[in-house]
Each structure stands twice: as C-alpha cells, then as structure tokens.
Amino acid sequence: MTPRPHRSLLAAAAASIVLLIALAAPAAAAGPKVSVIARGLDNPRGLAVDAWGRVYVATAGKGGPAGYGTTGKIVVIGNGHKHTFKGGLPSIISPEGDVSGPVNVAVRDGRVYGVVGGGPQDVNKRFGTLLRVSPDRSRILADIAGYQLTDPDPTDLDVPANPTESNPYGVAALKHGRVLVTDAAGNDLLLVKPNGVVQTVARFPNEIISTNSLPASFGVPPGLMFPAEAVPTSVAVGPDGYWYVGELKGFPFAAGTSRIWRIAPWARDVTCDPTATSGPCTLFMDGFTSVVGIAWHGKTLYVVEIVKSGVANFFGGIDSVGALWKIRNGTKTELAPGRLTLPGGVAVGRTGTIYVTNQSVSVGGGEVLKIRP
Numbered sequence: 255m256t257p258r259p260h261r262s263l264l265a266a267a268a269a270s271i272v273l274l275i276a277l278a279a280p281a282a283a284a285g286p287k288v289s290v291i292a293r294g295l296d297n298p299r300g301l302a303v304d305a306w307g308r309v310y311v312a313t314a315g316k317g318g319p320a321g322y323g324t325t326g327k328i329v330v331i332g333n334g335h336k337h338t339f340k341g342g343l344p345s346i347i348s349p350e351g352d353v354s355g356p357v358n359v360a361v362r363d364g365r366v367y368g369v370v371g372g373g374p375q376d377v378n379k380r381f382g383t384l385l386r387v388s389p390d391r392s393r394i395l396a397d398i399a400g401y402q403l404t405d406p407d408p409t410d411l412d413v414p415a416n417p418t419e420s421n422p423y424g425v426a427a428l429k430h431g432r433v434l435v436t437d438a439a440g441n442d443l444l445l446v447k448p449n450g451v452v453q454t455v456a457r458f459p460n461e462i463i464s465t466n467s468l469p470a471s472f473g474v475p476p477g478l479m480f481p482a483e484a485v486p487t488s489v490a491v492g493p494d495g496y497w498y499v500g501e502l503k504g505f506p507f508a509a510g511t512s513r514i515w516r517i518a519p520w521a522r523d524v525t526c527d528p529t530a531t532s533g534p535c536t537l538f539m540d541g542f543t544s545v546v547g548i549a550w551h552g553k554t555l556y557v558v559e560i561v562k563s564g565v566a567n568f569f570g571g572i573d574s575v576g577a578l579w580k581i582r583n584g585t586k587t588e589l590a591p592g593r594l595t596l597p598g599g600v601a602v603g604r605t606g607t608i609y610v611t612n613q614s615v616s617v618g619g620g621e622v623l624k625i626r627p
Contacts, residue, residue: 286589287626291609292336295620296325298611300358300369300425300488300547300599308332309601309609309622312368314355315345316617322346322377326355328368328387331622340387344370344378353615354381354421358599362427368392372421372439375399382420384435384446395433398422401452402440409441409460411483411504424488426497436486436499443489443499443517456517456535457525458484458501465506469570472506480506484513488548488599492555495519498538500545500557507566512542514557539581546614547599551606555581558600558610568596578610580627590625
C-alpha cells in the first residue's frame with residue numbers, strides 16, 4: 255500500500271515518540287530573538303496575524319472519547335494574553351494517532367476563516383470544510399470534501415485508489431470575501447467564492463523520487479524510484495499579486511524535493527509543469543523539505559519545514575527538528591537554526607515580527623513562538 259503522507263502529516267507516531275521540548279532560550283546577540291508567547295496548546299497548526307497584531311492559531315485539539323470530540327479551537331493571542339476565540343470545533347484521533355481538526359486560519363477585513371481537515375462528515379459535517387468563524391458561531395462557507403467528490407485527483411497513488419479523498423489544509427483570504435484553500439489529499443489549489451462556490455485553480459503533479467534517503471526501518475531497498483504526490487500544504491499571496499503554494503512532498507519523503515509554485519490569479523483548472531518558464535503556473539523555487547507553511551512580508555518569503563531532514567526521519571523516530579527559512583532575492587537563510595521542533599505554520603505581522611507554531615503534534619505541549627529577525 256502506498257503511504258499517504260497527508261493523513262499523518264503532523265500527528266502520526268505522536269503517541270509513541272517522545273517529543274523534544276524546545277523552549278526558546280535567549281538568542282545570541284547577532285541572531286534573531288526568539289520568545290514563547292503561548293504554551294499549553296493541543297496540536298497547534300496554521301496561524302495568522304490581523305491588522306492589530308493579534309495572532310490567531312488553529313489547534314486541531316485532542317479528540318475525545320473513542321477518538322472523536324469537539325476539542326478543536328481557534329485561539330487568539332493579544333496583549334500578552336491567550337484566550338479561545340472559538341471552541342467546540344471537531345477533533346478526531348485515528349487509531350494510528352493522527353489528529354485532524356482545525357488546521358489553519360486566515361484573517362482579512364474583519365473576517366476570520368478556519369479550515370477543518372479531513373475527517374468523517376457523518377460524525378461531524380464540519381470536517382473537510384472551510385468555515386467562517388466568529389466567537390458566537392462557525393458557519394460552513396464551503397464543503398471542500400463534498401466538492402472533491404466531483405473533482406477527482408488525477409495524481410492519486412492510493413492503493414486501493416481513492417481519488418476523491420480530501421484533506422483541506424492551507425488557506426489564504428483574498429479581497430471581496432474570496433478564499434484560497436489547498437487540499438493536501440486532492441493535490442490542488444481551490445478558490446472559494448463568497449457564496450461558497452468552489453473552483454479548481456491548479457493541480458500539482460507527481461514527481462519521481464529516490465528511496466535512498468528512507469530510514470532502514472521502512473524496509474524499502476535503496477535505489478528504487480517512486481512517484482510521489484505533491485501534497486500542497488500552504489498558500490500565500492505574494493507582493494506581485496500571484497498565489498504561491500508550498501508542498502510537503504509524499505512518499506518516499508526525500509529531503510530537498512519540496513517545491514513552491516507561482517500561480518496567476520486568473521488561472522483556472524490548470525496543471526502545473528515544473529519545466530514551464532511562463533504561463534499560469536510556474537515553479538518559483540525548489541530544494542525545500544516537508545514544507546507546511548509559507549508567508550510573505552514585502553518581498554521576503556518565509557518558509558517553515560516541519561522536519562528539516564524529511565518527515566520519514568520523524569516517522570522513524572530519528573529526528574524532529576524543523577526549520578524556518580528566509581528567502582530574499584533568491585537567497586535562502588535559515589533563522590533560529592535548531593530551535594524549532596515540529597513547527598506547523600508561519601505568519602508575519604505588519605512590523606516584520608514572525609510567528610511560528612511549535613510542537614505542532616503535541617497534546618498540551620504546543621507553543622507559539624515570536625521571532626524578531
């Protein structure tokens with residue numbers, strides 16, 4: 255059976271692996287200053303910053319009795335205080351330890367949007383959806399999982415085949431109430447209109463990847479080549495108005511194989527081509543590993559990798575150190591190297607302060623870090 259990395263994107267093996275506790279220490283004088291602004295979170299994933307500097311965090315929760323519960327939340331941090339913006343959201347833990355629930359959040363023009371990852375809609379209809387969220391209610395703006403039933407994934411590698419599987423993950427809010435969503439199972443970028451209508455913007459191709467970097471515990475001989483799904487996890491609007499998508503890259507999870515795509519706002523139902531030099535979807539930058547979050551600040555792009563050496567090493571209990579990269583004029587610089595453990599997302603405030611979720615597969619040990627470059 256072909257492993258499906260998006261199912262265990264952030265939580266597989268969490269119950270059996272003791273996570274490293276990487277509380278931020280004072281930064282060296284020449285490096286960025288790192289501090290913890292929130293602790294005690296349950297599986298914190300994506301986050302966003304509003305115009306007033308408040309940080310919104312999607313926490314997938316800790317499930318409940320028999321695995322399912324309503325422990326998912328969107329938490330807001332402001333003026334040194336943390337409180338629940340909206341609780342009671344669905345959360346489920348699979349028998350393998352995977353946690354699904356609120357996985358991302360976007361804020362724009364006073365509107366708060368939440369993405370709930372894949373899960374059984376017969377248990378809770380908010381799984382696999384984009385929500386419009388307020389403290390008083392959460393309204394389904396778009397049924398992403400339902401849409402994917404009509405828009406099967408042509409790159410699906412599941413055995414048995416499962417081309418209509420959905421796991422919405424990344425989100426970016428646009429003008430006029432439109433919202434972008436990446437589906438990590440559908441391998442596509444979607445546009446949601448204010449009335450909830452969903453359109454496919456772009457599809458991301460598979461790539462042939464070597465098994466040489468897999469830990470021996472996988473039992474896969476080195477030297478083999480496998481097609482790997484893109485697994486798009488993140489989306490952000492660039493300073494040029496184009497839409498940028500980061501991918502994690504599926505099995506065999508080789509380091510350096512994750513890509514970031516640049517997509518024209520007018521693109522609809524296009525298939526991205528890594529060799530294209532023009533057109534609606536082109537390759538912006540490659541050479542990344544297990545990307546789970548991207549954010550622009552001016553002409554600088556920040557990229558978070560959940561495991562710098564590749565998620566296979568996390569699954570194998572070998573490594574859980576993530577990375578935050580600053581990309582400016584095509585140059586990559588790592589910020590706070592070695593300071594992140596399984597980070598889950600990144601956002602940047604107006605003044606350039608960076609926020610990263612840390613310990614993103616931890617129940618009760620999740621954090622939000624503030625990083626001043």
